[in-house]
Amino acid sequence: MNTAIIGFLKKEFSQGLRDRRMRVLIFVLPSIQLLVFGLAIRTEMRNIKLASFGKPDPVMREIIDRAEASGWFSPAAVKGKNPYQWVKAGQAEAVLIAPENGLGRDALHKTANPQILIDASDSVRARAINAYLSAIIQQTDKAPAPQFSFSVRTLYNPELKTAHFMVPSISGLILSILTIILTSMSLAREKEIGTMETILSAPIEGWEILLGKTIPFVIMGLIVFALIVSAGILAFGVPERGPLWMLALAGFVFVVTNVAIGLFISTIAKNQQQAMMASFIFLFPAMQLSGIAFPVDNLPPIIAWVSYFDPLKYFVTLMRNIMLKGGNLAVFWKNLSPIILIATAVAVFAIERFHDTLN
16 A cells, blocks of 8 residues: 555544544444434333313213323313313313313214314324324214214424425524534634644634634624525425514524534644534534434333433424414513523633633
């Protein structure tokens, strides 16, 4: 083999493996991720929040019992007496609505007009809910002849368009990739090429360096966010039913959070290669735990708790609720508050490490 190629191989292996942190990034963390997600990911839908509205007669009770016993559904904790608000607020994903006189009695008199309300902001999950409930209803043996059928209404995405479900989610993923990687590599590049010493010797304060290195990425992230949302609305026909202030505030807080994460990564990485790998190692589980690829409810409890530290999970929920459901204040603050807490915690750690770098 060419001696020059052998020399390059030795050089690259030596530089890539001599750092203990790089060895951990290359071998240990991917192995852990493979083990965790290989055991945790399941494609079938689980923990679907099911509620019922109307007279609880034996037929409706049997349907509910069969649904909960199937392992697909769990009882929904609902407040109020408006089933549409249950779905809008995310308290229930499916609601069985019985006729006024009860499902069994009206079915016997051929006047039954039951309904199923299904939250279709997640079109894939909505199809599964419809199929599961249809199978359960067909197995109900207490229904008197003639057999009845539910009138299914899919809310917020009645045509079950995948774009309406995916565009709000993908916007968060694109923002994460852009802002985290660019921010993390920015400071790492200064360390790698040796210009950090020049910056530190300049007559400027540490906070000026910090803001100067982060504000541009916040601005770029917000511009990309606006472009993604606009493209989703204009090119894919995704509705924007919620207030613009909700959308703007959610986007701003999420971008700032990602920039803080990127800054923290840059204070750990010694060069651009480490920054890039660390960013992707963070982004991969963040994406898997966000609800973009598969519902978070599918995860076993021992893994699902990690998703509570994933800002992308909350942002995906926010985007779907604002754009598709019109924005529910309770859902909005319930998901925005954890992002703010994560941003604050990460920013504190990042600033402390940044000051250590300056010193």
